[in-house]
Amino acid sequence: MPFQPVTAEKLAAAVVRQIEQLILRGILRPGDRLPAERELSERLGVSRPSLREAVAELQDRGLLSSRAGAGVFVADVLGNAFSPALTRLFASHEDALFDYIAFRRDMEGLAAARAATHGSDTDLELVDTIFRKMEGAHSKRDPSEEAALDADFHMAIVEASHNVIMLHMMRSMMDLLREGVFYNRSVMFRRRTTRDMLLDQHRAINDGLQARDPEAARGAIEAHLNYVRASLAEQREADRHEDVARLRLQQEVGR
Structure with a gap:
């Protein structure tokens, strides 16, 4: 049978999906800075470790980038549209x-x-x-x-x-x-x-x-x-x- 057990979604996955949607819909734009970790975790209602996991995954996907001492930003995903x-x-x-x-x-x-x-x-x-x-x-x-x-x-x-x-x-x-x-x-x-x-x-x-x-x-x-x-x-x-x-x-x- 093709059925799979239903499992609760990890909080980090929910955060990833929300940020992806904001980028996809153009609400978060290239160069936009995300709020500080503490503020963003409070807004999303998730723990800071869950938020860090989500941010790390989005960075691996090339959607977010971090700058030392400056924070986490939406990556310039449009920069490659034209060489x-x-x-x-x-x-x-x-x-x-x-x-x-x-x-x-x-x-x-x-x-x-x-x-x-x-x-x-x-x-x-x-x-x-x-x-x-x-x-x-x-x-x-x-x-x-x-x-x-x-x-x-x-x-x-x-x-x-x-x-x-x-x-x-x-x-x-x-x-x-x-x-x-x-x-x-x-x-x-x-x-x-x-x-x-x-x-x-x-x-x-x-x-x-x-x-x-x-x-x-x-x-x-x-x-x-x-x-x-x-x-x-x-x-x-x-x-x-x-x-x-x-x-x-x-x-x-x-x-």
Whole structure:
């Protein structure tokens, strides 16, 4: 017969499973520091030896890492999504930029539709809260805060889709954006007209989500990223024209 005796689960195994779920769902993120051993054991309601056993197992699995004198941290499990060599290759080829935007458009469009349908009221409140912060930052002369909130806004939508595979894949993609591998978002936000257009586009995305209209949310995401693609193409063309103009000027001055 295929039956096995039922045994009580070890406390350490329950702790492992809980921390795994927090990492899987993106609640604990790479680089997050776990509370001190005493505090965490009290929160979990387990003994410190059981907690140490669980932490050791998670370290063996590569999900946690310890730093001498600093504590235990969630490992940078996303760091291997793209090798440094591939990241440099992305940065040096224009085709990669437009493929990146097309990929984001398709995946984030799907995420927005899922978020409008599957996101909880709290998920959508978080998206709305970030958008309101974007509105507040919009009036500031320095665009860096608004640009940073832009990435947070898009990531909150992916999180609200409640698909853990999409969550971790898109988090690694957004890290490339934050690091400026493909383009510097702050450059786009410097032009007032462009900055106003971007805010209006994010408002349309938020409106679609808050109305729980998956088609409106998806369409707004796609329209936004199509605009980003067109704006970057225009900027790169303008940069090329400027390079040619400088060469002509140098030639003329040198005559």
